[in-house]
Amino acid sequence: MMNEYFTDLEAGIVKAIGEGNVSHRKLYTLELARLGRRLYSGSDSIAWCGITAPFDLLNALGATSCFVEFIGAMLALTGAVGPFIEETDHAGYSSDSCSYHRSVSGAAIKGMMPVPKFLIGTTNPCSGGLAVLENLARHFDRELFVLHIPQDDSGGNVPFLADQMREMVAFASRVSGTTLDDDRLRRSVELSNRASAVMKEIFALARHDPSPVSSRDLSNFGIVMSLFLGGEPAVTIAEAFRDEFKRRIDAGVSGAPGRKYRLLWIQNRIQFRHGLEKMLEEEYGASIICDELNDITWDPIDPEHPFEGFARKSISIPFNGTIETRIGHLKTLAREYRIDGAVNPCNWGCRQGTGARGLIEKGLGEIGVPVLNIEVDCVDSRKFTEGQIRTRLEAFMEMLQSRPPLWQ
Amino acid sequence: MMDENRGTIGFACAYTPLPLIDAAGFAPYRILPDNDSPDQAGRLLHDNLCPHVKRVLDRAMSGRLPDLAGMVFMNSCDAMRRLYDAWKTVKPGMNSVLIDLPTVATDASIRFFRDELERLSRTLGQWGADAVDEAALAGSIGRYNRTSSLLTALRDKAGRSELKGGSAALQEAYNRASISPPGESIAFLEAILNEGPDNPQGEPGVPLYLFGNMLPDPEAFALFEACGVHIVSEDLCTGSRLFAATETGGGDWLLNLARSVLGRPSCARTFNVERPGSLGRDVAAGARRTGARGVIGYTVKFCDPYLARLPGVRDALKEEGIPLLLLEGDCTLRSIGQHRTRIEAFVEMMR
Secondary structure, three states: OHHHHHHHHHHHHHHHHHOOOOOHHHHHHHHHHHHHHHHHOOOOOEEEEOOOOOHHHHHHOOOEEEEOHHHHHHHHHOOOHHHHHHHHHHHOOOOOOOHHHHHHHHHHHOOOOOOOOEEEEEOOOOHHHHHHHHHHHHHHOOOEEEEOOOOOOOOOHHHHHHHHHHHHHHHHHHHHOOOOOHHHHHHHHHHHHHHHHHHHHHHHHHOOOOOOOOOOOOOOHHHHHHHHOOOHHHHHHHHHHHHHHHHHHHOOOOOOOOOOEEEEEOOOOOOOOOOHHHHHHHHHOEEEEEEOOOOOOOOOOOOOOHHHHHHHHHHHOOOOOOHHHHHHHHHHHHHHHOOOEEEEEEEOOOHHHHOOHHHHHHHHHOOOOOEEEEEEOOOOHHHOOHHHHHHHHHHHHHHHHOOOOOOO | OOOOOOEEEEEOOOOOOHHHHHHOOEEEEEOOOOOOOOOOHHHOOOOOOOHHHHHHHHHHHHOOOOOOOEEEEEEOOHHHHHHHHHHHHHOOOOOEEEEEOOOOOOHHHHHHHHHHHHHHHHHHHHOOOOOOOHHHHHHHHHHHHHHHHHHHHHHHHHHOOOOOOHHHHHHHHHHHHHOOOHHHHHHHHHHHHHOOOOOOOOOOOEEEEEEEOOOOOHHHHHHHHHOOEEEEEEEOOOOHHHHOOOOOOOOOHHHHHHHHHHHOOOOOOOOOOOOOOHHHHHHHHHHHHOOOOEEEEEEEOOOHHHHOOHHHHHHHHHHHOOOEEEEEEOOOHHHHHOOHHHHHHHHHHHO
16 A cells, blocks of 8 residues: 555656656655655665664665654555554554554554564654664564664763764664665765755745745655755755745745744644645734754764764754753744744644643743644544634634734 | 761652662652642643653642752653653752663663763762762662662562551552661661561452552552452562662672663663563563462553553463453552452452
8 A cells, every 4th residue: 555655656746747847845755755665665675763863874874764653644644544543452552652653553563564674763752752663673573773862962972872873883784784885974974964054044044034935845844854864865855945945035925925924833743634734824824934843953964973973963853852952942943933923733642742832832932932732643633623723723823913023 | 878968869760879869978759649739730741741740740839849959850751851841940949950861771871871870979969969989889789789678578578468568568668768768768677577477367369460650559559459469579660660679799880880770670661672572571471470360560641661562561461371450540549449340350350
């Protein structure tokens, strides 16, 4: 099912591009489809990973690597997630667990997760994600390597993680029979840095007023792009986005014509199809111009010391460490993007993301940015109560309408 | 422990290195979840977060804490990390530190954790302790190992149904030891151990093994016994796990302590990377070793490390032919009380 889906998706986009119908978003979706097809082709050496694994390093190793939550999101997007989550109900998984992880577990039980060559667990961002990787290692009887991501880059934390990544390379080489070629590593670092630099430009352009970004333009962008880092496609995609946003700014075109309110989306988007973003744009002139994970929080990787650079990158993800780091990052985004309000979809089952919702609300409130906490399962569409969430969003927008502008 | 007591240090996780805090001259004090503080934590933490963490925070928000010189948090799971975050908001003037805790015990992660323990030692120094030297740490480890051996003896006594008050009394001893300096713990544990054997009346309970995380309420254990359960041994955060013995040996004492803490019977959040899914096999082995005829698992709601691994535990016990009853609650007797019928039925099935 998934192989067919990704193969058809790739073929459709290639055909459209061949007919001259090229867009930044098409190039992004094309690479996403290619990744999915490679994962499900049965021919690639696959590594299931945690979100903060060094994908640029794994790409240099020639492994088709992916964080498992990607599959949960894809199942949600295709509307197929229900039976997989139900499977976990039968297997004894709690309905209080994260649906990204439940859907992945269900897919594994039903034989819908490709068998990996090996697995790379990461302690960041969440306990649940690492537990799923341990379960998958048991299920597939494959070896697991765990990267302990320290909470910050102080003291010996960077060398500690860099050494773990060196061990990870030795582990992956042993298991998969591939070796890390120095030239390929250097090339991966160079491409990762180039893509990251262009992504920085993209996010800077998105801050423009009027912003060239619509609510859907950069949906899931940062987190998915991390999978492509170290490869040519990441650069190509990033340049396409940058050029499109530049074009829109030069032409005086807003990403969402008539926009009055600039919103910040905290954590991840709702992964299945829904009408909330359209409603916000069309009925309230409000669009999401910033996502929490759409940021480059690391410095360019030094090609002479790549492992230390990969380590700093993994540590820098805002979900890592104490909530002060995360709130500080959200405040910076809110100021830079001149955000009017923030929406926090408190994904049911996510202790890492939603656990501190009150602290986040308080933190952004300190700079005058109101936060709407909505209760939603971002993956399990069966639980989606669109009417209730719509009412909450409408009330939030009416509150914003009654306030004086935050940024002069 | 130094001559002068520097005050009390709070903690909330069974991975807290108590000998190090004691060696610094502080008295470790576990902030157990109590049921008397109003439910306020939801203002800062999402409702779907661990009830243990929320009840500990409720205590802080209600001011139901002893006089603390500081609070030591372990980065053991998402919920505990969020507790640290919220604690700083609720108690901004109180000393607090979050110590990182690896999930696997490789040589590299043990060395990393050793450095974290050194950081804790320095932090305690900033809170008023003198530097911890090898002799002080060795003395503290010795006292906690004595505490551990006394609790093991008590557990064995309870397992033989010879402890007055049964497993509820054992849990009271665990709770008291978790809030007392080790010298005091040793004294009262010796006194309990020296009491004469109990003379139980009536039908003996069905021997069962209990595992899980937070169940500090002695009345919950009394309820188990009232339902016909005889708990022969347990593996709980609020039970034996906190008082696992520390291996001593030559060389770097902090490294030894780090290795011991990471190597103790593990909470689900810590695992052996070479034996993925080993929690289930470990629970089965615990049941076999103690002669239990069945297993009760008790976990608090929303505990991801356990929730994700319980299906594996179920599979492992099924393979071994060991019956399992899984209970989920919120640390209170109220929720465990609702399980009475299920516990009774489980016991009936095995009589």
